[in-house]
Amino acid sequence: MSARRPTSILHRTPWQPPVAVAAEGVYVDLDGGQRLIDGIGGAAVSCLGTSHPKVIQAIKEQLDTLTYIYNMQLSNKPAEELAKFLVDSSDGAFELVAFASGGSEAMEAVIKLARQYYVEIGQPKRTNFIARQLSFHGNTLSTLSLSYHPARRAPYADILDTQHFHHVSPAYAKRFQRQDETEEQYVERLRQELEDKFLELGPDTVIGFVAETVVGATTGVVGAPKGYFAAMKSVCEKYGALFILDEVMSGMGRMGSLHAWQSVGDGASPDLQAVAKGLGGGYASIGAVLMSPKVARGITGGSGLLKHGHTYQAHPLACVAALAVQKAIIEEDLLPRVVENGELMGKLLRQGLQSDGALSKPFCFDVRGRGAFWGVEFDFDVPEAANLDFGGQAFAMLVQARCLKNGLIAMGMTGGASVEGTKGDHLMFGPAYNATREEIETMVDIFIRSVEEILQESLLMQMIPPHSACSAVVMLLPLAFARIVSAATTVEITCGRKVVLSLRPVLVLILTSSSTPEAPSSSSTTPSQPPQSDLLHFPPVSAQASLSEPRSIRSSARVKAARQKEKERDQARDKDSDSAEQSPATSENPRSSRATTTKNKRSRESSASKGKAKESNDDSARATKRARRATFPSTSTLSLTINEPPKDRKGKKRAAPDADSEDEAANTALSSSTKRTRTTAYSLRSRPDASTSSSATMPKKTK
Numbered sequence: 001m002s003a004r005r006p007t008s009i010l011h012r013t014p015w016q017p018p019v020a021v022a023a024e025g026v027y028v029d030l031d032g033g034q035r036l037i038d039g040i041g042g043a044a045v046s047c048l049g050t051s052h053p054k055v056i057q058a059i060k061e062q063l064d065t066l067t068y069i070y071n072m073q074l075s076n077k078p079a080e081e082l083a084k085f086l087v088d089s090s091d092g093a094f095e096l097v098a099f100a101s102g103g104s105e106a107m108e109a110v111i112k113l114a115r116q117y118y119v120e121i122g123q124p125k126r127t128n129f130i131a132r133q134l135s136f137h138g139n140t141l142s143t144l145s146l147s148y149h150p151a152r153r154a155p156y157a158d159i160l161d162t163q164h165f166h167h168v169s170p171a172y173a174k175r176f177q178r179q180d181e182t183e184e185q186y187v188e189r190l191r192q193e194l195e196d197k198f199l200e201l202g203p204d205t206v207i208g209f210v211a212e213t214v215v216g217a218t219t220g221v222v223g224a225p226k227g228y229f230a231a232m233k234s235v236c237e238k239y240g241a242l243f244i245l246d247e248v249m250s251g252m253g254r255m256g257s258l259h260a261w262q263s264v265g266d267g268a269s270p271d272l273q274a275v276a277k278g279l280g281g282g283y284a285s286i287g288a289v290l291m292s293p294k295v296a297r298g299i300t301g302g303s304g305l306l307k308h309g310h311t312y313q314a315h316p317l318a319c320v321a322a323l324a325v326q327k328a329i330i331e332e333d334l335l336p337r338v339v340e341n342g343e344l345m346g347k348l349l350r351q352g353l354q355s356d357g358a359l360s361k362p363f364c365f366d367v368r369g370r371g372a373f374w375g376v377e378f379d380f381d382v383p384e385a386a387n388l389d390f391g392g393q394a395f396a397m398l399v400q401a402r403c404l405k406n407g408l409i410a411m412g413m414t415g416g417a418s419v420e421g422t423k424g425d426h427l428m429f430g431p432a433y434n435a436t437r438e439e440i441e442t443m444v445d446i447f448i449r450s451v452e453e454i455l456q457e458s459l460l461m462q463m464i465p466p467h468s469a470c471s472a473v474v475m476l477l478p479l480a481f482a483r484i485v486s487a488a489t490t491v492e493i494t495c496g497r498k499v500v501l502s503l504r505p506v507l508v509l510i511l512t513s514s515s516t517p518e519a520p521s522s523s524s525t526t527p528s529q530p531p532q533s534d535l536l537h538f539p540p541v542s543a544q545a546s547l548s549e550p551r552s553i554r555s556s557a558r559v560k561a562a563r564q565k566e567k568e569r570d571q572a573r574d575k576d577s578d579s580a581e582q583s584p585a586t587s588e589n590p591r592s593s594r595a596t597t598t599k600n601k602r603s604r605e606s607s608a609s610k611g612k613a614k615e616s617n618d619d620s621a622r623a624t625k626r627a628r629r630a631t632f633p634s635t636s637t638l639s640l641t642i643n644e645p646p647k648d649r650k651g652k653k654r655a656a657p658d659a660d661s662e663d664e665a666a667n668t669a670l671s672s673s674t675k676r677t678r679t680t681a682y683s684l685r686s687r688p689d690a691s692t693s694s695s696a697t698m699p700k701k702t703k
Contacts, residue, residue, distance in 0.1 A: 023050035044430030058324035078319035103248035103276035104138030106287030120302030150421025171224035208242030213260040216249035219416035220426030221375030252278030256371035284318035352448035396425035408446040
């Protein structure tokens, strides 16, 4: 990883994010040369990728004509055309449009416009809004008051408005529907709760009920049960309040329909609706408020103007970009593709995370979504999670970081599984509408591998019971302490003939000469196949570990001296190899051929040391100890086999040939186990290797 660079930006993350320098389609290039595939479109924004030629051309042409105009003085053609498009494409649901510069601004405008509506029609007593727990509507103070996202509200809780913003239960059946309830009964309970809140506040004081059609970041793509929105709208209509939907994240095609309520909201059209992210697709910063004929008539029948606004509202560049995005969606008939890609993504996620044999199956609480909006939630309140230890870090954030390392941009969030925001890990996907089938497959493949890597790294050591036969694996090598590192290898731990653990990457047990433990390495590699589900149950019996291509550790300050010493020994060995090979020590240890080979090498080194008898004796003694530890006593079935590529006389590893079959691979492992290359505590050093960060093969951008 590159060194932390200076920055004058106060970032939104506790880490300094990598710097993107270019993008093409669904791919993003970093300044360090890595290419990422964007699985979330930023924050469910980039609905057409980043380089759609028609959108870029429209922006360039607008730059040549009109770059900015202030909306309180003059209007502009792109804004007028975009507003007409949004009204005409709504099938009569909307009559007027007001623009903003993003989602939070759009929801702020919704709040003020809803209040203005009742002032205009002579009902100024209406001052209360009702929203839902586990919701998010923006980052301004009023939209945070309307929201119920515990973590984002926390720093400002004491200055949020709790007098005019109230909340009812979330519509989250997977978490909060009772076991003895049907879906209809659950919906009715929520409807009654909303009506009770109206009555508690006073029906004539409520401005409206506000909900996300599909909850985004807070809970991770949670839709409401069937009939829910129709029921909520009925309560609003009963008491003369507005039915308001927030589709900043889920709208403008992301669910496979232009508006999410058309496909997943019971067809219940709102009185006011906010849209943003998918409106401009990331090509410009823009949001909008869509007004129903009812609200439009109330405003035009009164003052006839919007008593709210911002400097960059209806910006011509933003509007021309958004209009080009929406035209491209229609001209390329992308909404059917959104639905098709969604079916593929959902299928692949469920197969990879929830099928029998999937390592993540016990922990994958839910896979949900539609179209280009998907969420995966994990739950570790299960017995199998007793074997897991994430070091105090949130699983979703670990997976997000690993996805980035492996070449995928995904969004991880926490706290969506409880009203208090103290439980839950979920990750989200929001691919571009024009993503190909192969790109969807790549996103899911990297994600599943990243999830498994995090679980594997947590499981291996936790699954070995202390003071059991399995824990003897740790004792097979002489060491001051055991250290976990990642390597591009496959490990199988078996009990008898049953494989109970098959991992790639492996958490290799490597020894160092230091008496002070070092922090575990966080590097990882890509598993070649899904691990077996059996690894969740690690019986306390004998085990066999088979390791391939172990990596070494470079971590001691004494490395230089050791390397020089070994170099001198190698030179002496080359000069006197003939005499060294006649050493009588080569046949004195019948315990194992690998131990014999090790001792032979030690003896040859002693002969080449020209009079250093004490050092020779020490090396021989250490070799004997290694031989004894390398082969577990015959009374136990526990053994350790280390398969390494062969070394040439200068100590350089040569690549081991790939086995053509399982039998050949087994034979190769067997033959390799009889010959062990010489190592010392000083030669076990880690090498930073870019290959350990394995991402899916991605196309290179043409220079």
